[in-house]
Amino acid sequence: MSTMAAIVHIVDDDASFQKALRRLVETYGLCVSCYESGEDFLARLPKSRTGCILLDLEMPGLSGQELQERLVRTVPLLPIVFLTGRGTIAASVQAIKGGAQDFLEKPVSSITLRSAIDHALSENDRRRIVNQENEALQARVAKLTRTQVQVFDLIVRGARNREVALALNKNERTIKAHRQNIMANLGVASVAEMVSIAEKMGRIGKDAK
Amino acid sequence: MAVARAEVVDRSPRALILYPYDERLAATAIAGETARKRLIETTGGKIDLYSEFLDLSRFPEEAHIDRMARYLSEKYSDHAPDVVMALGDLATSFIVRHRNEIAPGAKIVFAGFGRDSAAKLNLPADVVGAFSEFQIARTFELARALQPDAKNLFIIGGSSAFDREWLDSARTDLAVPAKDFHVTYLENLAIDEVVERSSRIPEDSIVLYLTIFTDITGRNFLPKDAAKLIAAKASAPVYGPYDTYVGQGIVGGNTATFESMGYAIAGLALDAVAGKSIKDIVVPETFFADARQLKRWGISESALPAGTVLSFKEPNVWEEYWPQITGILALIAVQATVIAGLLIERRRRFAAEDESRLRLLELVHLNQSATAGALSASIAHELNQPLGAILSNTEAAEAILKSKTPDLNLVKQILVDIREDDQRAGDIIRRLRGLLKKRSEIEWQEFDLNDVVDSSMTILHAEAQKRGIVVKAESPTRRLPVRADRVHLQQVILNLASNAMDALADPATPDRKLTFQTSLTDDANVELSIADTGRGIPNDRLDTIFTPFYTTKSTGTGLGLSIARAIVETYGGKIWADNSAAGGAVFRFVLPLAKAA
Numbered sequence: 001m002s003t004m005a006a007i008v009h010i011v012d013d014d015a016s017f018q019k020a021l022r023r024l025v026e027t028y029g030l031c032v033s034c035y036e037s038g039e040d041f042l043a044r045l046p047k048s049r050t051g052c053i054l055l056d057l058e059m060p061g062l063s064g065q066e067l068q069e070r071l072v073r074t075v076p077l078l079p080i081v082f083l084t085g086r087g088t089i090a091a092s093v094q095a096i097k098g099g100a101q102d103f104l105e106k107p108v109s110s111i112t113l114r115s116a117i118d119h120a121l122s123e124n125d126r127r128r129i130v131n132q133e134n135e136a137l138q139a140r141v142a143k144l145t146r147t148q149v150q151v152f153d154l155i156v157r158g159a160r161n162r163e164v165a166l167a168l169n170k171n172e173r174t175i176k177a178h179r180q181n182i183m184a185n186l187g188v189a190s191v192a193e194m195v196s197i198a199e200k201m202g203r204i205g206k207d208a209k
Numbered sequence: 210m211a212v213a214r215a216e217v218v219d220r221s222p223r224a225l226i227l228y229p230y231d232e233r234l235a236a237t238a239i240a241g242e243t244a245r246k247r248l249i250e251t252t253g254g255k256i257d258l259y260s261e262f263l264d265l266s267r268f269p270e271e272a273h274i275d276r277m278a279r280y281l282s283e284k285y286s287d288h289a290p291d292v293v294m295a296l297g298d299l300a301t302s303f304i305v306r307h308r309n310e311i312a313p314g315a316k317i318v319f320a321g322f323g324r325d326s327a328a329k330l331n332l333p334a335d336v337v338g339a340f341s342e343f344q345i346a347r348t349f350e351l352a353r354a355l356q357p358d359a360k361n362l363f364i365i366g367g368s369s370a371f372d373r374e375w376l377d378s379a380r381t382d383l384a385v386p387a388k389d390f391h392v393t394y395l396e397n398l399a400i401d402e403v404v405e406r407s408s409r410i411p412e413d414s415i416v417l418y419l420t421i422f423t424d425i426t427g428r429n430f431l432p433k434d435a436a437k438l439i440a441a442k443a444s445a446p447v448y449g450p451y452d453t454y455v456g457q458g459i460v461g462g463n464t465a466t467f468e469s470m471g472y473a474i475a476g477l478a479l480d481a482v483a484g485k486s487i488k489d490i491v492v493p494e495t496f497f498a499d500a501r502q503l504k505r506w507g508i509s510e511s512a513l514p515a516g517t518v519l520s521f522k523e524p525n526v527w528e529e530y531w532p533q534i535t536g537i538l539a540l541i542a543v544q545a546t547v548i549a550g551l552l553i554e555r556r557r558r559f560a561a562e563d564e565s566r567l568r569l570l571e572l573v574h575l576n577q578s579a580t581a582g583a584l585s586a587s588i589a590h591e592l593n594q595p596l597g598a599i600l601s602n603t604e605a606a607e608a609i610l611k612s613k614t615p616d617l618n619l620v621k622q623i624l625v626d627i628r629e630d631d632q633r634a635g636d637i638i639r640r641l642r643g644l645l646k647k648r649s650e651i652e653w654q655e656f657d658l659n660d661v662v663d664s665s666m667t668i669l670h671a672e673a674q675k676r677g678i679v680v681k682a683e684s685p686t687r688r689l690p691v692r693a694d695r696v697h698l699q700q701v702i703l704n705l706a707s708n709a710m711d712a713l714a715d716p717a718t719p720d721r722k723l724t725f726q727t728s729l730t731d732d733a734n735v736e737l738s739i740a741d742t743g744r745g746i747p748n749d750r751l752d753t754i755f756t757p758f759y760t761t762k763s764t765g766t767g768l769g770l771s772i773a774r775a776i777v778e779t780y781g782g783k784i785w786a787d788n789s790a791a792g793g794a795v796f797r798f799v800l801p802l803a804k805a806a
Contacts, residue, residue, distance in 0.1 A: 017601070019626065020599070020601035020623075020630075021598075021601050023601070023605035023623065024601040024604055027605050027612075058674055058675060059674075060674055060679070063677070085591065085592075086593070106594065106596070106597030107597035107599070107600040107601070108600070108601070109600065109604070110604035113601075
């Protein structure tokens with residue numbers, strides 16, 4: 001699926017554990033990149049979007065959780081698998097709620113680790129595909145004029161041509177023409193498809209801006 | 210009125226003791242004192258005793274006698290004695306002459322002279338005496354017994370009337386017994402001459418000293434004092450008829466002792482006041498001798514007649530020193546008791562110290578357990594690091610070995626790492642165990658304070674990390690050796706650090722830091738300070754925080770700091786708290802620097 005080799009990023013301050021983990025993960029035929037702290041990882045943010053992060057929960061300086069918050073924003077495509085020597089329910093719940101892919105306790109067996117990494121990489125694949133679609137849609141939406149975007153936003157929220165015309169203080173026929181142009185530009189045949197695109201792009205729903 | 214009443218009631222009898230001379234004369238003093246004692250003891254104190262000293266040796270003149278008579282008659286006009294005890298012939302003749310003025314109707318008893326003297330006094334029939342025969346012949350008899358080879362006899366007497374009387378009776382009494390001796394009388398001489406003459410007497414001589422109240426120059430003496438002067442220089446043994454001479458250098462003699470005289474006259478007086486009829490008695494006589502003088506003249510004690518009262522007998526150690534010995538033994542006993550007491554106290558104190566040390570050790574251990582409980586979760590989790598590494602390394606190695614071309618060098622490297630991680634896991638467990646180690650005795654060790662700080666920091670590491678606290682140490686490169694129990698000192702550090710970490714728990718604390726600093730404060734002391742970046746301690750609590758049960762934490766025992774203090778003080782140190790200028794509390798303790806062995 002992936003065009004590039006997946007890289008497993010290991011962030012752990014314990015040099016010995018980090019080394020052992022790298023060796024094990026390498027036996028899976030995966031590339032490994034190691035970081036000794038959260039700060040180190042942020043300083044050398046990976047360019048590749050293929051892979052996952054194995055993150056130690058408790059480190060001096062930036063803790064795993066603080067790092068997670070930043071990574072969700074900066075490298076949203078890389079799923080995070082937490083590794084901890086101190087697995088508490090509270091910590092695991094918080095991690096998963098924060099978007100973690102998995103939560104493993106040290107010592108971790110190879111089977112568990114491998115399966116977690118596999119799942120994380122699948123998730124990475126999925127995220128990259130979604131991301132690609134989104135990017136394509138984004139590109140198409142970007143071709144729309146400012147007025148067409150306004151019309152689009154109103155249509156996907158269920159407004160009729162007359163209501164849109166009233167809202168934008170325009171002629172109903174003009175709106176109708178915009179609508180046909182928009183559907184042509186986005187390559188959709190129905191309002192339902194428009195709604196789906198809007199949803200994927202996050203233009204509607206509770207998080208809509 | 211008073212007199213009348215005194216006559217009517219059954220009053221205590223009155224007894225007057227009449228001394229012929231002054232109070233210095235031992236002979237009458239002893240007799241009078243013995244009499245007085247017997248009278249008081251026998252009557253149970255129900256007797257009024259009076260004493261008068263006529264002083265007739267120094268004032269023999271008639272005028273004085275009349276004066277005394279007048280004086281005494283005046284004095285006793287209202288207190289007429291019921292019995293008068295006259296000591297010696299002079300006192301006896303005085304009272305007989307003046308009885309009507311001084312003691313009308315009183316019974317008169319006497320002692321201190323013999324029948325010969327009594328005959329001369331022409332005493333009325335109702336005057337009764339305890340006769341003592343100062344038989345110089347008996348004294349001579351003793352002398353002869355002690356000096357069977359003596360050829361010469363020297364007789365010394367004085368110039369007073371009494372002295373002359375003595376000389377006269379000696380001449381009479383000794384005429385027969387001393388008929389084989391060459392007899393010389395040393396009389397009518399000044400005292401110096403007597404002494405001088407006595408010092409030139411041939412060895413085979415017996416010297417009889419009678420009395421010298423007055424010498425030819427009119428100088429007055431107490432006879433025993435004169436005896437002393439003579440005996441000291443005499444070149445032959447001196448004997449005398451009075452036991453008061455004993456101790457003055459006189460070898461011995463024969464006498465009715467003055468005690469027995471006093472005893473006898475008191476008996477007569479008692480019978481007299483009791484209304485019994487009394488008659489003349491004789492005071493028993495004894496030979497007496499001075500052991501030191503026997504020794505001086507080389508005379509054997511065995512030559513003494515049976516029943517001789519031997520004075521100054523060389524006592525054996527016990528006899529001579531019994532008061533001292535008793536005293537010393539008592540002192541030793543007291544000392545022994547005191548020492549035993551102190552030893553018991555000491556043992557009790559040691560036991561108490563042992564117990565308090567044991568209590569302290571128990572407390573330290575409880576506190577240790579509490580600290581360990583708080584820290585062990587973190588430490589146990591720390592175990593997961595090496596264990597995780599070991600597992601991953603092992604599984605990596607397995608995978609590598611399964612491949613077609615296994616990289617054996619890598620496997621070898623993996624095995625080395627596994628061993629290291631195993632070591633690491635072992636260390637963590639050992640630390641945990643050290644944290645729980647119970648001491649029943651203080652284990653004195655000499656170690657570098659920095660080492661304990663390091664090991665404490667390792668123990669704290671996981672917990673500090675969990676709490677987001679940065680721990681660092683600033684230590685000098687030189688060793689700071691101290692002598693203490695390592696586990697205990699670590700406990701102090703962990704207590705202080707735990708407190709500091711709790712102080713940093715406030716989420717508002719921006720920069721959570723814990724700084725250990727060791728230093729050499731002077732030549733003899735090392736200091737450890739533990740500074741946090743919390744809010745510090747209110748100044749008024751800086752002292753109270755070390756008292757037991759003081760706590761600000763809902764879960765605290767309030768013992769941590771007091772235990773820390775107890776430990777530090779056990780090792781001769783001091784602990785205190787402060788606030789740093791930058792904010793936050795600083796706990797410090799100093800310990801004596803261990804001298805390089």
